[in-house]
Amino acid sequence: MCLGSVNVILTPEEVLFRGLVLVGFEPKRQKSVQHKKNLSRFRMHFSSDPSVYSVLLIKLQETKNEKANLSFDSEVDPRIHKIGVDGMLKYFFMSIYFLACYPTEEQAEGLFGCSDRTWRNWVWEIVEKIALLKPEIIVWPKKWNNPDNPEDPESATIFIITVDGTHCRIEEPTHEAFSENTKYYSHKFKSAAYDYEVALSIFEDRCVWVAGPYPAGTPDITIFRHKLKAKILESREASGVMHRAIGDKGYRGERGVLSIVSSADTDAVRKFKARVLSRQEVFNSRLKCFDVLEDCFRHTGLPGHKGPARNREVTGSEVKHQFCFDSCAVICQVSQSIVRLFYPPT
Known part of the structure; x- marks a missing residue:
């Protein structure tokens, strides 16, 4: 694989499911309510619709800007070997949550089960990558x-x-x-x-x-x-x-x-x-x-x-x-x- 290749695609439904699981809505709770309710929950925690982040995830992989590219390929980013694709997706959702809800590091530690250093390093890295898409999007x-x-x-x-x-x-x-x-x-x-x-x-x-x-x-x-x-x-x-x-x-x-x-x-x-x-x-x-x-x-x-x-x-x-x-x-x-x-x- 090379820079700009897309190897992780999430449908809006998958984005909705993963995002809600990350913030505490386990599958059983999601299935017990209507789709409209889950969308409302998602928007409250991520400030936009799942379809938006489905597209954003693709654009982060498609970009030829090396600093903006969020690779899910272990050949491009060796860290994937350590944290896996699921780990990288978790950090992606954490970064969106940071923008949407702006929690303190202490609040994030409790919600996501990570150290303040891990939260800080990954959130700022991915937020910067999204920001560097600006010349391509705006x-x-x-x-x-x-x-x-x-x-x-x-x-x-x-x-x-x-x-x-x-x-x-x-x-x-x-x-x-x-x-x-x-x-x-x-x-x-x-x-x-x-x-x-x-x-x-x-x-x-x-x-x-x-x-x-x-x-x-x-x-x-x-x-x-x-x-x-x-x-x-x-x-x-x-x-x-x-x-x-x-x-x-x-x-x-x-x-x-x-x-x-x-x-x-x-x-x-x-x-x-x-x-x-x-x-x-x-x-x-x-x-x-x-x-x-x-x-x-x-x-x-x-x-x-x-x-x-x-x-x-x-x-x-x-x-x-x-x-x-x-x-x-x-x-x-x-x-x-x-x-x-x-x-x-x-």
Whole structure:
């Protein structure tokens, strides 16, 4: 076998069964209730449907990115000889549980019967692998033609994405002189947080952009100008169409490339903008179904990694949180590719 080979495939039913067994629902209890009840149990512990993780497991094996590849072949990963395929699958489900429920190491030790070191090492390894799928899963389209008529260049759309920032709470970063670091202050939580920039395609069920983390005190428009603005301008140059994004009132100041809700909008345009911005909020809320993003992030330090290069010091907490956020974004996008979450705005 070679890198990119798929040798372990679990059906959604097998994912459901294995996942529930791992968190304490033995086969007898699963058989004693309806399928709908077991699905509800699974979602409470893993924050998405079994079909999503069935696909994710395949994508982790298919990828040619060596750092992202989760191999179940002993010739590729010698550790399989020691822990076996079942052991590797257990660590995969443990990692998803970590993202979904964000337990402490002590809680995980009791639930999964492993040491804190084993939990810590395997969870962070697999979370990082899922995060490294982002370039393959969250992709900026080469063309922005209307999906109803994709081959007609005249049907290219002007409004292509919605963009919004979402804050995730963190423990208060240290400051040389003060007890609080104001650049991380989140007006949403009244405490320290990271900010991530998320963009969705308007006419497709697709997340096309995730950037961060940034200190929550950074204005949304400043983050937009950092990279996403240039991305839109590149698309304009490639298509010859004056593509624009849609954002909320936090994005004032870039009228040429970004449209916000305005009193000058017609009723139809106002309704259109409200609907697409609502879609954006729905996606952001789905990200927060993962407790690792919803709860206050308590992890620090991850030696051997470098964070996003933005000409400033990057902390270990940022690197770990970015792995978690990117992993959750990948899972949410895989979910969108399976079950339609939105319908094209009209």
